Amino acid sequence: MKRNAFKPKSAKLNPQGTKHSRQKNLFVFRSIQTRIVMAITFLIILVVTAIVWLWATNEMEFYRTQKIQQVQSFAAAFGQTLQLELGDRNWANMRAKMDLIMQSNEDFVYVMVDDRRENHQIVSAAPNDIAGQYMTDLVPVAVSQNAIRFGEKDFKTSLKARITETYLLRNIEFPQGILRAKKGERIIEAAIDIPDSYVPEKANGTFRVGITLRRVDGQIVNAVTKTLAVGAIALLLGIIAAYYLAWVLSQPILRLRESAARLAAGELDHRVKIYSQDELGELGHSFNDMSDSLQASFDQLKKTLDSFERFVPEKFLQVIAPRGIENIEVGEFAKRNMTILFSDIRGYTALSESQTPEETFKFLNEYISYVVAAIDEHGGFIDKYIGDAVMALFDDEHTDRALKAAIAMQSEIAKFNQKRSQTGLMPIASGIGIHRGVVVMGTVGSTFRIDSTVIGDAVNVSSRIESLTKNYNCEVLISDSVVCALTHPEDFRLEIVEESVKVKGKEAAIKLYRLHLNNEH
Secondary structure, three states: OOOOOOOOOOOOHHHHHHEEEEEEEEHOOHHHHHHEEEHHHHHHHHHHHHHHHHHHHHHHHHHHHHHHHHHHHHHHHHHHOHHHHHHHOOHHHHHHHHHHHHOOOOOEEEEEEEEHHHOOEEEEOOOHHHOOOOOOOOOOOHHHHHOOOOOOOOOOOOOOEEEEEEOOOEEEEEOOOOEOOOOOEEEEEEEEEEEOOOOOOOEEEEEEEEEHHHHHHHHHHHHHHHHHHHHHHHHHHHHHHHHHHHHHHHHHHHHHHHHHHHHHOOOOOOOOOOOOOHHHOOOOHHHHHHHHHHHHHHHHHHHHHHHHHHOOHHHHHHHHHOHHHHOOOOEEEEEEEEEEEEEEEEOOOHHHHHOHHHHHHHHHHHHHHHHHHHHHHOOEEEEEEOOOEEEEEEOOOOOHHHHHHHHHHHHHHHHHHHHHHHHOOOOOOEEEEEEEEEEEEEEEEEOOOEEEEEEOOHHHHHHHHHHHOOOOOEEEEEHHHHHHOOHHHHOOOEEEEEEEEHHHOOOOOOEEEOOOOOOHH
8 A cells, every 4th residue: 555655743653753853952962971071170170279269268367367466566566665755755756767667678558656645646657748647548537547546435555456457548659759559559557555654554646557468469379370380280180080081981871872873763673782791781781671672662563553554544644643643632623625535336235135244244345455446546545434335535636636546446346347257246336426625534532432534514415426326327426626626627538417416415506527437438
């Protein structure tokens, strides 16, 4: 039997069905080797980053703590040396000491002393341009307020330095014309009270010193740079090791993937080669077992589908199983403009009464094998067998092949009769009615029993036309809708037998044509 070019997706039991979707996924595919390399690399990056971050944090805290201790010690020691000068208001001597300090260490960006007796005016400072201010413009006001303990009640002298991390509000030059520190530069400021020489509980002023953190920052950057270099080398070595490890681990899996692809491409007899006795080797054995089961299941399923298609024509499957045979539901339908052919054996009742049921059954199967071959040869398909009647459908845009099928059917019946005559059996005759119109193809029944069917006015008209063949003493009658749909009407001998006739069950009259066979004159 010829196969229609179209098959519903469930009927295509081709293992290559998943190949296209797999090829599309290649655009986002990542091999296991790549993923192992990426995972190990990512882990190495995380470890190196964490080590660098922790080390840098510890180094920063170490240098910061070291600087704080240094500035605390310096502030406490130097503040004590200014006790007499502040009490005696010896600003010149204080300024000389401060200049000397600034010259001796470039980390110092400013030093200053304010006098509480002068409302916290800065009485001595280096650089000298901040002397005379009340709130220095070098650092934020809040820093200065914290340093001089502005607004504190019950003020008592504290010999513990107050540490603040802050930043500069402007550039600092020392000596004049030489840039000492830039605006925005991070610094640590230490402030300590200077007690009165005669009343220690009373503080005459505050000593403040600012130290830059750029040396600390430089040390941290240098350490981080070295650590990153070591980390980069470790990362490179790790990637090489990861690539080699991934290659060793992925080879069996890649072979398994290749075997799976060949299996999906239709090589059901392919089996994966096994080189190891580990978990991957066991996976290979399982894969081969699966291939055996798949091949057996596929062969059985193909046989089942071939058997199924003997009961349900392929074009019915297009309608009743649009989502696959396994998803057939009651009520699936579609409208089609089709050509319907009805064929019926004349005098079948009397013929069947003269035979045993077994003889009748054998007769019908032999008869049907002749006429169905003609229908199939000309592109038609059987909808159903109704006793001795055959209902066939043609889904062509034109009706030429339906008429050729009818002529071929009568020719096959002639051959069938010739065979019967050789065994002393009576010949048979059949009538054929052909009509074209809109039908509904679909499924009817319940969830327990589903059947395919074709219903519509065109089906009934075709059956009525076939019954009129006896009245007009002809073998094939066709309606005017069939004639109008012919591509080459000149290829057929047509004769009008009735200009207007009403068939049972239809109000509108139709025109009937007789189709002459090739052996008719």
